[in-house]
Amino acid sequence: PAPPTDGGQQIAVASYIHPLADPDAWERLLRYPNNKLSVLIANVVNGPDATVNQDWKTVIASASAKGKRVIGYVRTGYLGVSQQQFKTRLGSTDLADWTAQIEQDVDMWYKLYPGNMGGIFFDEGWNDCGPNNVYSELYRRISDNTKRKYPGAYTVLNPGATMPKCFEDSADTLMTFESSYETYTTSYIPNDWAAADSRKLWHIVYNVPKSEVGRVAALAKARGAGMLQITNDVMPNPYDNLPDDAYMQDHINAVVGGEPMIAGIPSAAGGPAASTPGGLQVTGSEYTSVTLSWSRAANAIGYRVYQNDQLILSLSADMTRVTLGNLSPGTSGYTFYVTAEGGDGKESSKSNSVSASTKTPPSPGKYVFNMKVSVAAASTVYSADIVIPYAFIRVYVWDSDVACNFTTDPGWPVNFAVANYVCTHYMVEGQVLYKYSGTVPPGTVNVPWAWSGVGSVGVEQNGYTFTWNIPLGMPSTDTRNFLIQTEGYGPRANVFQPCP
The missing domain is CATH 3.20.20.80 (Glycosidases)
Incomplete structure (x- = not known):
């Protein structure tokens, strides 16, 4: 070539x-x-x-x-x-x-x-x-x-x-x-x-x-x-x-320099106008999402979904159902309609409009519930119900609500009040168990974010229930105390079990 x-x-x-x-x-x-x-x-x-x-x-x-x-x-x-x-x-x-x-x-x-x-x-x-x-x-x-x-x-x-x-x-x-x-x-x-x-x-x-x-x-x-x-x-x-x-x-x-190559806005593909989609309906509703479906439109090369009159999605022609996230829990008044895109570059008329509401959490403002722990000789199973999506869900194992000993047994502090924290030594992120590996130089107060992987974790999700099975347990390590930390796309929170 x-x-x-x-x-x-x-x-x-x-x-x-x-x-x-x-x-x-x-x-x-x-x-x-x-x-x-x-x-x-x-x-x-x-x-x-x-x-x-x-x-x-x-x-x-x-x-x-x-x-x-x-x-x-x-x-x-x-x-x-x-x-x-x-x-x-x-x-x-x-x-x-x-x-x-x-x-x-x-x-x-x-x-x-x-x-x-x-x-x-x-x-x-x-x-x-x-x-x-x-x-x-x-x-x-x-x-x-x-x-x-x-x-x-x-x-x-x-x-x-x-x-x-x-x-x-x-x-x-x-x-x-x-x-x-x-x-x-x-x-x-x-x-x-x-x-x-x-x-x-x-x-x-x-x-x-x-x-x-x-x-x-x-x-x-x-x-x-x-x-x-x-x-x-x-x-x-x-x-x-x-x-x-x-x-x-x-x-x-080592490089001569330049600037990125950026294509312009693409033109219409060419073809006949699309008919109007029909049969739009709400087929599901959760705490932060709703699911919509509609019937196919003749000559459609794609569909556009509108929420409260604002364009939010452009989907392929073979997509006639979708789950929309980023909604607020316990909220009503969401309205939706769909149009079809034709090969002529124009939108069809609007479909019928539908309204939807999201579910209200059991305790408004709290999204992590039913935290449980089961400890065995060489493993521990943690579980919790988490009703809204997050970018990160971390599980920490903690053993003291007094202070970390940064000289003999350093750990990562997680606050439960302005000036109070628990000391964590193990963390689960994704499907990996990490052990804290940072050190705090004498005379400093900055605790480094430093962890080393020590094992794999079995993670399951069934509806809103998350389960973590870690290869760590009694009597070598006291794993009874844990906390769940949520971050990204929802309110950040540290939820402790038991409450320190």
């Missing part, structure tokens, strides 16, 4: 560093020249969250004012079709429900940080075309819809691996490599097609020695990657630190 047009080579950074954790890193990111380091990814809690984060608001606004293009992280969960069968925050693997969560997260970035967002980074991209290109076309549709709603948006799709040509128009840029220096230099696998412009491809290479930065940049250029991030950070999270200034200067000097 013909080599790509040389659109230059520039640095784009997965800047997942919390603004308070390393303010110097953010100061340096904003100081580096825009033509060399052009794109920054913002990531609050695996996405935008549902409320403004003031720390992120400050750095996003500062970066935008300095001329950086800040793009918001949106998880796509491999569309729920990978071997892991990732679920939405509402617990669904349905393709329409994943589309709904993705598009609502896009809207949330632009709602919470207006005037400062430059696009969207779609992570966990599925890189199988699917029957009749269903998956590549869905990503293209999501990207196109983002550009229609937010003109000038720069879209990136990241599977972190090679992508077939069917994905060429699924986003402005495709991240086709996200792995280690060793893999990049010894077992790199290219796409089986060549992009027309080098800015179509983005590579991230981690664990790169400083002496090899120039070589890796040259390799990336030869492989057609016009967007690049090189770092000496390592797994399990190679994005939580920015290399020192000397390293970054080598990286900056």
Whole structure:
């Protein structure tokens, strides 16, 4: 294939560093020249969250004012079709429900940080075309819809691996490599097609020695990657630190610079007008969501869903049911209608309108209930009912409500009052059991967030009930005291059992 047009080579950074954790890193990111380091990814809690984060608001606004293009992280969960069968925050693997969560997260970035967002980074991209290109076309549709709603948006799709040509128009840029220096230099696998412009491809290479930065940049250029991030950070999270200034200067000097390639708003596909959808009905209602269904419309190439007269979703033609999240518990007065999109680029008339209400929690304002523990010789089972979705649900094991002994047995403090905390030594996040591994230097009061994985955890969800089975129990460890911490897309809370 013909080599790509040389659109230059520039640095784009997965800047997942919390603004308070390393303010110097953010100061340096904003100081580096825009033509060399052009794109920054913002990531609050695996996405935008549902409320403004003031720390992120400050750095996003500062970066935008300095001329950086800040793009918001949106998880796509491999569309729920990978071997892991990732679920939405509402617990669904349905393709329409994943589309709904993705598009609502896009809207949330632009709602919470207006005037400062430059696009969207779609992570966990599925890189199988699917029957009749269903998956590549869905990503293209999501990207196109983002550009229609937010003109000038720069879209990136990241599977972190090679992508077939069917994905060429699924986003402005495709991240086709996200792995280690060793893999990049010894077992790199290219796409089986060549992009027309080098800015179509983005590579991230981690664990790169400083002496090899120039070589890796040259390799990336030869492989057609016009967007690049090189770092000496390592797994399990190679994005939580920015290399020192000397390293970054080598990286900056190794690229010629440029600017992202951003496609315009796509034109209509062409074809007949669509008829009006009918039979819209509410088929389910939960604490923060409702489910809608409707009948197919002739000649429809897609559907648009409106909530209280505001466009909230654009769905594929084969999607005639969807669960909508981000609603408030115990709330009435939501109204919905649907239109069909025709090949002529026009919307049909409105469907019938329906009204819906969300369920009220058993105790308004509290969303974690029925916390239980069962301790055995070498394992412990925790369970709780959690009635609204969160980005993170963590389980901590605590053994003292007095204080951590940071000299002999350090732990992570979790507050239950302004000046009172419990001392935790184990934590479950996802399906991993972690043990606290931080140390507190003498004369300091800052406790580092430092954990080491020590085992796997069986996690089950049945309706609202979550169960965690950890490989830890009596008599080696007293696991009777625990707390559940919720964060992201709902009120942050620490719920203790027993109450300290």
